[in-house]
Structure formats: structure tokens, C-alpha cells
Amino acid sequence: MEEDYFSIDAILAENQKIACRFTIDIPDMGHLGGGGERDITRASTLQLPVWLVYTIVLSNWADMIMPPAFGSKVRNALKAEPCSVRLASLVGAGGLWYGFGKTILEMLADEGKQEMSNLLTNTFRKRLVEVIDQAQHFAALGPAGGVGPTGDSAQSFREGLDATERELFALAQEGSKRMKRWYEESDKPRR
Structure with missing residues (x-):
């Protein structure tokens, strides 16, 4: 991804949301999904932007659900x-x-x-x-x-x-x- 940093096509390709199923509870982060919940609970699914999914998936906080x-x-x-x-x-x-x-x-x-x-x-x-x-x-x-x-x-x-x-x-x-x-x-x- 770093080699595509200035690529407009790469930016547009990353302008997508991906569903993630969380594997752990994350307190005080419920706003990420745009909902009214305060916390993200284990096994909850949220649609998140690609740039955030990188961090969450690579940190083993959630599993990515393959996009349709x-x-x-x-x-x-x-x-x-x-x-x-x-x-x-x-x-x-x-x-x-x-x-x-x-x-x-x-x-x-x-x-x-x-x-x-x-x-x-x-x-x-x-x-x-x-x-x-x-x-x-x-x-x-x-x-x-x-x-x-x-x-x-x-x-x-x-x-x-x-x-x-x-x-x-x-x-x-x-x-x-x-x-x-x-x-x-x-x-x-x-x-």
C-alpha cells in the first residue's frame, strides 16, 4: 500500500467499507460503527472504512468478512x-x-x-x-x-x-x- 500512497486510483479503491466481526470487546468505541452503542462487543459486526480495517484486522481485534x-x-x-x-x-x-x-x-x-x-x-x-x-x-x-x-x-x-x-x-x-x-x-x- 505504501507504494500507492499518491495514487488516485489506490485512494479511490480504498474508499470502500468492509464488514468486520469483532473477536474482542472494545470499550468506549461504539461510535466507530455509527450506532448508538457505547461499546463494541465481541461477535458484533460493523462496516468500517478500509484504512481502519487494516489496523483492526492486523491487530487481531476483528476478522474481515469478504465483501460481496x-x-x-x-x-x-x-x-x-x-x-x-x-x-x-x-x-x-x-x-x-x-x-x-x-x-x-x-x-x-x-x-x-x-x-x-x-x-x-x-x-x-x-x-x-x-x-x-x-x-x-x-x-x-x-x-x-x-x-x-x-x-x-x-x-x-x-x-x-x-x-x-x-x-x-x-x-x-x-x-x-x-x-x-x-x-x-x-x-x-x-x-
Whole structure:
């Protein structure tokens, strides 16, 4: 996390709340959960910001509950067909699913780290092919960028992408347009 200190994407990815189940009683800290209780009791569950969860989990005061964006339902859907999952709708803050996953990964034990790492890596690898393919397809539609029903499908596709994937989509689309322009210009007869 320290290497991402000045990264806006890292800040946005950490702008999430995570449920924690406390393993000990903590007196005079009930205000953390925003409730009216004075104390945090053992086995109580609170939604806390990521920056606070680091300290609480690493101090063994609470156990982190896996966020729904990485729960079994999402993991199973990603294993079955990664391209069908709209990652942007799983987390807030601009759809930084991979960034949030990296944040969660840092708080997991070794066994959980490996599983989360595999999930993030495999999802990215499998979706990258589709992202590049779609970027090239929509770039080939010309300067209109796919206005009309095709443009609607391009917009719909982009809206389901994680912020990292959207950035790669834009880069691939621009690269494809430049390649096409270069090819057309080099095809002209020289005088």
C-alpha cells in the first residue's frame, strides 16, 4: 500500500467499507460503527472504512468478512464466464474492482492471498482478450465511433468494465485507429 500512497486510483479503491466481526470487546468505541452503542462487543459486526480495517484486522481485534464483490456468487460467475460479469457495478468509486481486490488481498492470510491473486489474475487475463477485441471492433467503425445501435452496445460494453479495463480499452481503440490511419496513408501513391 505504501507504494500507492499518491495514487488516485489506490485512494479511490480504498474508499470502500468492509464488514468486520469483532473477536474482542472494545470499550468506549461504539461510535466507530455509527450506532448508538457505547461499546463494541465481541461477535458484533460493523462496516468500517478500509484504512481502519487494516489496523483492526492486523491487530487481531476483528476478522474481515469478504465483501460481496469477491463473494462466492461473484467468484463462481467469474469462473464460469468472466466476460459476462459487469465488474464496474460490483464496487463504487469508479468501478475499481481490481484495485479493491488488491487492497483486500493485502489483508488476507497466505491461503486466501493465493486464491484472491488467482481470481484477479485469471479474470484479468480472460477479460483482456475481449476488451482488446471490442476496442478494435468499435475503432473500425470509423469516426462516428459507433453512433446508433452499435454505439449503444459500445457504451454498454464500456460501462461494465473496471476502470483499468476502460483505460486499456481506450488505449487499444486509439492504437487501432492510428494503425488504420497509418495504413491508409502509406497506401497512397507517392509523387
